[in-house]
């Protein structure tokens with residue numbers, strides 16, 4: 001039995017090598033170059049993911065090369081997504097060292113290499129603008145502190161987030177893989193890290209946005225401007241009025257800013273971010 005199978009495989013393999021015209025057409029069983037335990041009736045793909053994408057894969061798939069069954073009709077992008085990896089996180093796709101698109105339909109035995117999206121990631125012209133999902137409030141405040149245009153509200157549903165991202169051409173940042181897989185979304189990115197400082201470092205290294213610290217309202221994303229102390233003195237507590245002279249105000253929500261008790265902590269965030277972005281080549 002096994003002899004017969006090997007012989008059959010050998011014949012198919014010969015046809016595959018000599019049958020280049022078959023590539024690009026339907027997978028009709030004649031393109032076998034590898035023959036694995038997946039069975040005579042099933043197809044199999046061999047896929048290499050970089051270690052940086054392993055966090056999306058099931059534990060059993062975290063290896064130099066994973067092997068997965070293939071239905072013969074799905075696109076490579078669909079196969080990758082079904083393994084848990086959002087296409088937003090994927091860069092170049094190589095099949096036998098040839099670059100292909102996510103719509104490519106693999107052939108049995110194809111050796112696929114998936115690259116992570118390049119960093120810094122190239123975006124359409126204009127400063128990167130973001131919209132963050134409801135779970136990333138701390139990250140939103142930090143990005144605004146750095147002057148990065150960041151839309152955020154803690155009560156938006158998924159459809160509204162996608163609509164805002166598409167309409168305002170903002171990159172949707174989220175840790176929800178299902179959201180990133182939505183076809184309607186124009187551009188999104190998965191945010192790595194559980195703490196806000198880790199998440200910020202991830203976003204900065206991925207997009208290398210231009211920073212303009214202390215220019216945005218951390219409450220509403222408005223652009224703040226300096227305001228004379230005389231104009232706001234009546235709004236201040238006596239201790240604040242005595243201690244500080246420089247103020248800025250958000251014209252959108254009226255929030256007042258001065259370099260108060262938390263300034264040193266915030267300045268440390270700004271300094272670290274500035275250092276991170278300065279070290280990235282674009």
Ligand SMILES: [Zn+2]
Nearest residue numbers: 217220250253
């Ligand atoms: Zn504001």
